Amino acid sequence: MLSWFFLRHDAVLYTNPVGQVVHVSDKVTQKVTDEHNNSDVIRTQVLTVRLLNRRGTIKLSNTYAQSQVISNQYRVGDQLLLENIDNNMHILSLKRDAVVGALAMLLVGLLVIYSKWRATSWLLLSMLINIGLFGIAVVLNVHVKNVNVFLLFSVLAILFATASLALVLGKTLQMGITLLTTLTTTVLTIGLLVAVLRLTNNAGVHFETMSYVTQVPVTLFMAQTIIGVLGAVMDEAADIVAMQFGMQRENATRQFSDYWHAGMSVGRDIMGTLINVLFMIFIAETLPMVFLMLRNGNHWTYIMDQIMNLGILQTVISGIGIVLAVPVTSALVGWIMSRKVGTK
Amino acid sequence: MNAIGLLVMILFVLMVFVGKGQGVKAFVGLVCNFLAIFILMILINWQFNPYIVTSIMSLIILSVAIYLGADNTNVTNIAFKTSVIVVAIIMILTIIIQYFGQFQGFTTENSEELEGLSLTVGLSFSHIAMIAMVISVLGAVAEASMAISADLTEVIERTPNMTSMRLYAHSRIIGGQILGTAINTLFFGVLGANIPLLIWFVRLRYPIAMFVNAKLLMVEVVTMLLGMLGILLSIWVASWLVVRTHVKQQKVVIKNERNI
Numbered sequence: 001m002l003s004w005f006f007l008r009h010d011a012v013l014y015t016n017p018v019g020q021v022v023h024v025s026d027k028v029t030q031k032v033t034d035e036h037n038n039s040d041v042i043r044t045q046v047l048t049v050r051l052l053n054r055r056g057t058i059k060l061s062n063t064y065a066q067s068q069v070i071s072n073q074y075r076v077g078d079q080l081l082l083e084n085i086d087n088n089m090h091i092l093s094l095k096r097d098a099v100v101g102a103l104a105m106l107l108v109g110l111l112v113i114y115s116k117w118r119a120t121s122w123l124l125l126s127m128l129i130n131i132g133l134f135g136i137a138v139v140l141n142v143h144v145k146n147v148n149v150f151l152l153f154s155v156l157a158i159l160f161a162t163a164s165l166a167l168v169l170g171k172t173l174q175m176g177i178t179l180l181t182t183l184t185t186t187v188l189t190i191g192l193l194v195a196v197l198r199l200t201n202n203a204g205v206h207f208e209t210m211s212y213v214t215q216v217p218v219t220l221f222m223a224q225t226i227i228g229v230l231g232a233v234m235d236e237a238a239d240i241v242a243m244q245f246g247m248q249r250e251n252a253t254r255q256f257s258d259y260w261h262a263g264m265s266v267g268r269d270i271m272g273t274l275i276n277v278l279f280m281i282f283i284a285e286t287l288p289m290v291f292l293m294l295r296n297g298n299h300w301t302y303i304m305d306q307i308m309n310l311g312i313l314q315t316v317i318s319g320i321g322i323v324l325a326v327p328v329t330s331a332l333v334g335w336i337m338s339r340k341v342g343t344k
Numbered sequence: 345m346n347a348i349g350l351l352v353m354i355l356f357v358l359m360v361f362v363g364k365g366q367g368v369k370a371f372v373g374l375v376c377n378f379l380a381i382f383i384l385m386i387l388i389n390w391q392f393n394p395y396i397v398t399s400i401m402s403l404i405i406l407s408v409a410i411y412l413g414a415d416n417t418n419v420t421n422i423a424f425k426t427s428v429i430v431v432a433i434i435m436i437l438t439i440i441i442q443y444f445g446q447f448q449g450f451t452t453e454n455s456e457e458l459e460g461l462s463l464t465v466g467l468s469f470s471h472i473a474m475i476a477m478v479i480s481v482l483g484a485v486a487e488a489s490m491a492i493s494a495d496l497t498e499v500i501e502r503t504p505n506m507t508s509m510r511l512y513a514h515s516r517i518i519g520g521q522i523l524g525t526a527i528n529t530l531f532f533g534v535l536g537a538n539i540p541l542l543i544w545f546v547r548l549r550y551p552i553a554m555f556v557n558a559k560l561l562m563v564e565v566v567t568m569l570l571g572m573l574g575i576l577l578s579i580w581v582a583s584w585l586v587v588r589t590h591v592k593q594q595k596v597v598i599k600n601e602r603n604i
Contacts, residue, residue, distance in 0.1 A: 016551070016553050032464050034462040034464050034465070035462065036462060036465075038462065038464065038465045038466040038467070039466050040464035040465065040466040042464065065463065065464045066466070066468070067449075067463075067464065067465050067466055067467050067468055067469055068448050068449050068468070068469050068470055069449045069450060069463045069464070069465060069469050070449055070450050070451065070452075070454075070458070070463050071449075071463075072446060072449075078446075081553060081554075081557055092554070093554065093557050093558055093559065094445075094446050094557070094559070095557050096445050096446075096447075096556075096557050096559070096562050097556045097557055098444075099441060099444045099445040099566075100445065100556070100562055100565055100566055100569070103441060103566060103569045103570070103573075104569055106573070107569055107572055107573050107576070110573070110576055110577075111523075111576060114519070114523075114576060114579075114580060115516070115519070115520045115523065119520055119524075123523075123524055123527065126528075127527075127531060130531070130535075134535060134542075138539070138542050138543055138546050139546060141543060142543060142546045142547045153539075160532070164528055168524050168525075168528075192354070193351075196347055196350055196351055196354070197347055199347075199350075200346065200347040200350060202347060203346050203347050204346035204347050204348050204349065205347050205348060210540060211454070211457060211540065211541075212453065212540040212541045212543075212544040213540055214540070214543055214544055214547050215543070220539060220540055220543075223536075223539050224536045224537060224539050224540070225536065226536070227532050227535055227536030227539070228532060228533050228536035228537065230532055230536075231528055231529045231530070231531065231532025231533055231535075231536070232529050232532070232533070234525070234528060234529075234532075235525040235526065235528060235529040238525050239491075239525065242521070264362070267362070268362065268363045268364070268366045268367065269366075269413070269414060269494060270487075270490075270491065271359075271362070271363060271367075271370060272363075272366070272367075272369070272370030272373060272374075272409075272412070272413045273409060273410075273413050273483075273486055273487040273490050273491075274487060274529070275370070275374060276373070276374070276377065276409045276482075276483040276486060276487065277483035277484050277486075277487050277529060277530070277533070278483070278529075278533055279374065279377065279378075279483060280377075280405075280479055280480050280481075280482050280483030280484070281480050281483065281530075281533045281534065281537065281567075281571075282537065283378075283381055283479065283480075284476045284477070284479040284480035284567070285476070285480070285537060287385070287472060287475065287476040287479070288448075288449065288450065288469065288472050288473070288476060289457070290385055291385070291388065291389065291465075291467060291469075291472055292450075292458075292461060292463075292465065293461070294385070294389050295389070295462070295465035295466070295467055296461050296462055296465070309348070312348060313347075313348050313351070314537075316348065316351045316352055316355050317351065319355045319359075319374070320351065320354060320355050320358060323355065323358045323359050323362050323363070323367075324358065326362050326363075327362055
């Protein structure tokens with residue numbers, strides 16, 4: 001609540017003019033029908049905007065379509081980010097930081113209530129460190145010429161895994177093993193992906209359909225996949241290793257096959273739902289574009305091929321990574337543990 | 345040979361090899377969910393009420409994800425109840441957030457892709473934004489509620505005469521661990537998906553004001569936050585439900601002993 005209040009009134013911090021809509025009047029309404037027989041209504045509204053970090057009020061006009069595909073309807077109370085070009089104010093974007101900030105504070109608040117301050121602060125710290133690392137990688141990628149994108153994001157992935165695991169598990173053998181299995185699985189998965197792409201000559205994969213591309217899309221896609229796979233595999237490996245360490249605490253003289261079977265059975269239970277998590281994220285991302293294409297009279301096969309292509313590819317690769325993590329973790333931990341018994 | 349087809353086949357073989365019967369089931373579950381989302385798209389495109397369609401499809405996707413994921417009915421029932429409650433809460437929250445934040449549609453950054461497409465399509469994109477957010481939360485909620493209820497049920501089975509206070513303490517410890525790793529999964533998933541967009545923003549020197557207000561980026565952040573909230577709530581609700589059913593069962597046991 002407090003953060004919402006604060007972020008509603010942080011206009012002073014902005015260098016761009018910020019305004020709040022105090023009055024709206026809808027002026028012209030025009031019915032349109034496009035070539036695919038979609039009927040829509042186009043309206044023009046006149047907004048009276050009171051500037052929050054400048055003096056005075058201004059009037060702006062805004063045209064929007066009812067479906068709000070790219071245009072936006074504004075209401076009284078909305079705060080707008082404005083831009084001043086040749087003494088002509090125009091709207092840059094809706095000011096959303098209050099809503100997002102409030103949601104973030106809600107999450108942090110509930111986290112603190114649930115798991116006390118210490119655990120929460122570790123979790124948040126690891127996220128902040130990761131965002132920091134990520135920011136550095138992105139800036140490096142943009143500013144250093146001829147940088148090897150694939151290498152850059154691989155190093156980033158290793159740092160990510162080390163930082164988050166070290167913060168959650170501490171500097172223990174458990175953390176070392178989890179890290180090792182995570183990285184092994186990720187490398188295997190990416191290797192498999194590269195091999196298949198080479199083998200089939202990228203048949204049926206449309207890297208050119210990627211959005212917001214400012215550089216070679218293939219390496220960018222690889223970077224995306226590495227980071228995505230890493231998170232899921234880390235989650236899974238941490239679960240399996242934790243369980244196997246529990247076994248070892250109960251009885252330190254177990255055989256390799258004990259660890260192997262236990263690890264496989266835990267892994268089997270979690271892999272299905274984990275694949276679902278990533279699947280939902282990747283598919284949801286394509287939804288708006290799918291609807292727009294559908295409404296524009298495109299055929300399903302075309303949409304699957306052009307819009308959902310990379311989303312599906314990414315889900316499948318992440319799935320392979322998640323499945324591979326099960327035997328890799330089980331075997332690696334079993335091997336290390338049973339060797340430890342042997343040396344004793 | 346199509347690369348995606350080959351990868352799907354590899355995935356299937358691996359799932360069968362690693363997961364045996366359960367692997368086949370999980371694969372079938374994935375295909376079912378894909379079909380469910382497909383149907384959802386068609387229904388929304390035919391302009392059915394988006395709230396009703398989303399609720400029904402969410403139920404279907406959740407039940408597929410949970411009931412095909414594990415065999416123990418104790419676990420699946422609790423997980424399903426939990427995820428339905430949590431998704432309902434998240435959906436209400438999403439509607440509120442969407443109302444204030446206006447996260448729908450595309451922006452000028454998309455103009456290259458939008459070239460040649462009609463933008464007056466008569467379909468409310470603010471509903472679609474809501475649907476996309478709810479769908480992306482579903483997987484995380486199902487995963488978290490399954491994980492915690494499976495772990496807690498196992499704890500109960502291993503130690504038969506546990507007091508509900510001890511069980512509650514256990515749920516706190518396990519919940520904390522699951523929370524950490526599940527949030528990481530989601531965090532990296534979203535971060536990975538947004539590398540191109542962030543590079544775009546940095547390369548074109550967007551001012552910080554745009555970083556924290558631009559629709560494209562904020563949609564992703566909000567989706568991630570909603571997912572994390574979903575995970576947290578799932579753990580909370582599931583452990584509460586497990587403890588409650590445990591207490592009930594103990595009462596029944598005590599009653600039976602008295603009757604004898």
